[in-house]
Amino acid sequence: MGKRSPGAMELAGAVMEIHTHQRRPILRSTFKGLLLLSVLLISISYLFVYKDRLSDYLQSNTSLKQTNPIYRAPLPLEHPNRTFLQHHRAFPRNYHFILDDTDVCRSNTPFLVLVVPVAPGNRKARDAIRKTWGTETLVQGELIQTVFLLGLPSRGNITELQEHVSMENLQYHDLIQSDFIDSYNNLTIKTMVIMDWLATQCPKVSYAMKIDSDMFLNVENLVRMLKSPGIPKELYLTGMLARNPPVIRDRSSKWYVPMETYPDPHYPTYTLGMGYLFSIDLTSRFVEVSKSIEPINIEDAYIGMCMKKLGLSLTQPPDPNQFGRLFHVYNRCTFSKIITYILGSSEQLVTFWTDLKKPGPPC
Structure with a gap:
C-alpha cells in the first residue's frame, strides 16, 4: 500500500x-x-x-478479541468455505461477519429493520441517528429496529480505529461489521452484505430499508405508508425511482462505468440508493442472483440490475414526493409530511429532528 x-x-x-x-x-x-x-x-x-482484506491483522489483534467476546476472525483464504474461485467479488458470502452481536431479529421479530451503511470512522453520524430517528422503536404499534453496517477501515490508524469500533459496539450492540474493505468503490459489496445479513438473520420480518447515514427519515410516515391499503407484502421494492438513466462514460466522474463492464447505454430502472424500502423476501433472491451478475460500483443501479434479472418490477410509492432529495430551506410543516430528505450534516439532523418533535402542530 x-x-x-x-x-x-x-x-x-x-x-x-x-x-x-x-x-x-x-x-x-x-x-x-x-x-x-x-x-x-x-x-x-x-x-x-x-x-486478504486484513484478515491476518484481525486474527492477530488480541486486544480486539479480549474487548469484544463476539469478535470472529475472517476465514483464511485456503478455508474450504471461501468462495473466491466460484463467485465474483460482489457475492456477499465471499465475506464474513466479524462483529455481529446485535439483538435485532434474534429475540424478537420487528415489523421493519432499518440498515444504515456507514464508514467505520463516522461515529458522529451514528450518534446523530441514535439521538433522532434511530430512537423510534415502537411506531403505530409496530416494532422498528436500526442497525449499522460497516466494513473494515482502510486508512488512518487502522488498529486504533478498529478498537474504537469494538468498544462502541460493546456500548450499543448495534454494529454489524464484515471483512470487506470499506470504500466508495466497494459500496455494491456493502449493499449485498446487507442483503445477506437480512436474509440470514431477519427472514421473518416484514420489511427492511437501506438508508444512508446522511438522511433525515420520518419513521412515522414510513410506517403509515407501509400499513396503507394495497402495499405489497412480497416482491416489493420502492423509493425514489430513476427510470432507465444513462450510464456515465465520462472518466472524470465518480459514477463512471466503462463500456467493457456494462455495455448497455442505460441502466434498468432502479431506486436511488439514499433510501429504498423492500419486502424481506427479496433479500435472499438478491444474494442468489448476484452470482450471475457482473458487479459495478453503482450500488443502487446494481440492485436494479438484480431486479431485471429476476424478472421483477419496481413499485412507485403511493406519494413519490415523500421521497425527497436535497431540501432547500427547512420547514417544519414540510418535514412532517415527507419520508426522506438528504441532509448536509449530522448537526442538521439533530436540529431538524428536535424542532419537528417539539410540542404543537407542525403546520
Missing part, C-alpha cells in the same frame, strides 16, 4: 535504538541485517494483509 504498518515502524525504532548503543562492528552489521530483514518481512506481510 506504500505505507509501513505501525508494527513495522515500532520494530524499526527498537532495532535502531539497540544499534546506536553497540560499538562492535560485528554487532552493528548483525543489527543492520536484522533491521532490513524485519522491515522487508513486515512490509510483505502488510501487503498480504490487504490482499
Whole structure:
C-alpha cells in the first residue's frame, strides 16, 4: 500500500535504538541485517494483509478479541468455505461477519429493520441517528429496529480505529461489521452484505430499508405508508425511482462505468440508493442472483440490475414526493409530511429532528 504498518515502524525504532548503543562492528552489521530483514518481512506481510482484506491483522489483534467476546476472525483464504474461485467479488458470502452481536431479529421479530451503511470512522453520524430517528422503536404499534453496517477501515490508524469500533459496539450492540474493505468503490459489496445479513438473520420480518447515514427519515410516515391499503407484502421494492438513466462514460466522474463492464447505454430502472424500502423476501433472491451478475460500483443501479434479472418490477410509492432529495430551506410543516430528505450534516439532523418533535402542530 506504500505505507509501513505501525508494527513495522515500532520494530524499526527498537532495532535502531539497540544499534546506536553497540560499538562492535560485528554487532552493528548483525543489527543492520536484522533491521532490513524485519522491515522487508513486515512490509510483505502488510501487503498480504490487504490482499486478504486484513484478515491476518484481525486474527492477530488480541486486544480486539479480549474487548469484544463476539469478535470472529475472517476465514483464511485456503478455508474450504471461501468462495473466491466460484463467485465474483460482489457475492456477499465471499465475506464474513466479524462483529455481529446485535439483538435485532434474534429475540424478537420487528415489523421493519432499518440498515444504515456507514464508514467505520463516522461515529458522529451514528450518534446523530441514535439521538433522532434511530430512537423510534415502537411506531403505530409496530416494532422498528436500526442497525449499522460497516466494513473494515482502510486508512488512518487502522488498529486504533478498529478498537474504537469494538468498544462502541460493546456500548450499543448495534454494529454489524464484515471483512470487506470499506470504500466508495466497494459500496455494491456493502449493499449485498446487507442483503445477506437480512436474509440470514431477519427472514421473518416484514420489511427492511437501506438508508444512508446522511438522511433525515420520518419513521412515522414510513410506517403509515407501509400499513396503507394495497402495499405489497412480497416482491416489493420502492423509493425514489430513476427510470432507465444513462450510464456515465465520462472518466472524470465518480459514477463512471466503462463500456467493457456494462455495455448497455442505460441502466434498468432502479431506486436511488439514499433510501429504498423492500419486502424481506427479496433479500435472499438478491444474494442468489448476484452470482450471475457482473458487479459495478453503482450500488443502487446494481440492485436494479438484480431486479431485471429476476424478472421483477419496481413499485412507485403511493406519494413519490415523500421521497425527497436535497431540501432547500427547512420547514417544519414540510418535514412532517415527507419520508426522506438528504441532509448536509449530522448537526442538521439533530436540529431538524428536535424542532419537528417539539410540542404543537407542525403546520
